Amino acid sequence: MGRIIAIANQKGGVGKTTTCINLGASLAATRRRVLLVDLDPQGNATVGSGVDKHGVEHTAYELLMGSAAVEQVIQHCPTAGYDLIPTNRDLTAAEVELLTAPQRERRLREALLQVRERYDLILIDCPPSLSMLTVNALVAADSVMIPLQCEYYALEGLADLLNTVESVRAAANPTLEIEGVLRTMYDPRNNLATDVSAQLANHFGDKLYRTVVPRNIRLAEAPSHGVPVLTYDKSSRGATAYLALAGEMLRRADGLPPLEEPAP
Numbered sequence: 001m002g003r004i005i006a007i008a009n010q011k012g013g014v015g016k017t018t019t020c021i022n023l024g025a026s027l028a029a030t031r032r033r034v035l036l037v038d039l040d041p042q043g044n045a046t047v048g049s050g051v052d053k054h055g056v057e058h059t060a061y062e063l064l065m066g067s068a069a070v071e072q073v074i075q076h077c078p079t080a081g082y083d084l085i086p087t088n089r090d091l092t093a094a095e096v097e098l099l100t101a102p103q104r105e106r107r108l109r110e111a112l113l114q115v116r117e118r119y120d121l122i123l124i125d126c127p128p129s130l131s132m133l134t135v136n137a138l139v140a141a142d143s144v145m146i147p148l149q150c151e152y153y154a155l156e157g158l159a160d161l162l163n164t165v166e167s168v169r170a171a172a173n174p175t176l177e178i179e180g181v182l183r184t185m186y187d188p189r190n191n192l193a194t195d196v197s198a199q200l201a202n203h204f205g206d207k208l209y210r211t212v213v214p215r216n217i218r219l220a221e222a223p224s225h226g227v228p229v230l231t232y233d234k235s236s237r238g239a240t241a242y243l244a245l246a247g248e249m250l251r252r253a254d255g256l257p258p259l260e261e262p263a264p
Contacts, residue, residue: 002035002119003253004112005179006141010164011157012128015147015184017044018219019245020125021080022238025228026246028081032120035074035083039108039137040127041091046084049077050226053088061090064107064136065097070114079227083119091133098132105132105172109140130164138168143179147213148200150183150193178204180252182245184213211245213238 007020017040024036038045039060043053053059056075062068063085070085077084098104108124116122124137138144144165148154162178169176181204187193200208213219219238222229229239 002033002116002122003143004116004122004124004141005143005145006124006126006134006137007145007147008124008126008134008137008161009146009148009154009157010128010130010134010161011149011154014149014154015182015213016040016128017048017125018223019145019147019182019184019213019242020045020123021048021223022219022228022230022242023245023249024082024121024123025080025230026239026242027121027249029230029243030246030250032250033083033118034081035085035115035119035122036077036080037085037108037112037122037124037137038087039091039133040125041087041089041095041133042127043086043088043091044223045125046086046088047226048223048228049080049082049084049086051075051077051084051086053086056086056088059090060085060087061094063111064091064094065101066107070111074115079231095131095133098136105135105139108136112140130160134164135168138165138176139172141173141176143177145179145182147182147184149185150190150196150200152192152196155196155199178207180207180209180249182209182211182213185215186212187215209245209248211241211248213241213245216241 028034046053058068058073216238218233218236222232
């Protein structure tokens with residue numbers, strides 16, 4: 001049965017979608033069966049996977065509202081190597097409609113239960129807010145991956161996210177855990193980044209991934225071509241970092257010790 005990981009941080013611009021797409025492609029490159037769920041109404045993970053968000057017949061909105069079955073919504077992304085539940089701006093309406101819907105926080109969980117045995121990993125790209133969509137993702141997930149830029153305000157927002165995780169664990173998903181904290185857009189020349197990184201290591205211990213995702217122009221360019229960086233430029237530092245992250249995750253899952261930390 002596939003492990004479901006929500007990639008979440010209510011702060012925007014920290015690399016959630018970049019991580020979802022490129023981690024998904026890297027895991028698929030290791031022959032894992034991967035499903036990516038785009039739960040952000042901006043639809044950036046959909047576009048970055050090479051899918052026209054305006055041309056899709058069924059999206060995550062119909063899935064959450066019960067007007068489409070999960071099999072109708074899933075489509076394959078050949079350049080990325082994974083399957084996708086796409087989305088677009090229609091999903092914004094779900095945030096309002098779910099407020100009065102029965103089983104409102106369990107809609108995504110129930111939908112994914114029907115297909116999770118087909119996949120090794122299911123990655124959910126959450127919106128940059130602590131909304132009902134994010135709650136659906138956390139209730140559906142086994143664990144939460146937190147991409148984090150090493151800056152002061154990122155630490156402030158992290159406390160709010162951890163409180164939400166605790167609330168969801170207490171109310172609806174007692175087995176929810178922190179999968180790991182990922183440092184993104186990392187610049188080792190920045191003293192603040194180094195200081196924040198040390199604080200994260202002290203607080204999270206082995207929950208902090210040894211892999212660090214650097215600032216990389218190829219990572220920024222790949223979405224405009226609708227492909228993961230592994231397809232766009234597999235020799236780039238961004239592609240190398242996400243392949244390393246996939247390897248670190250799989251080693252953790254197998255109970256193996258980490259490899260040497262890659263240079264940021």
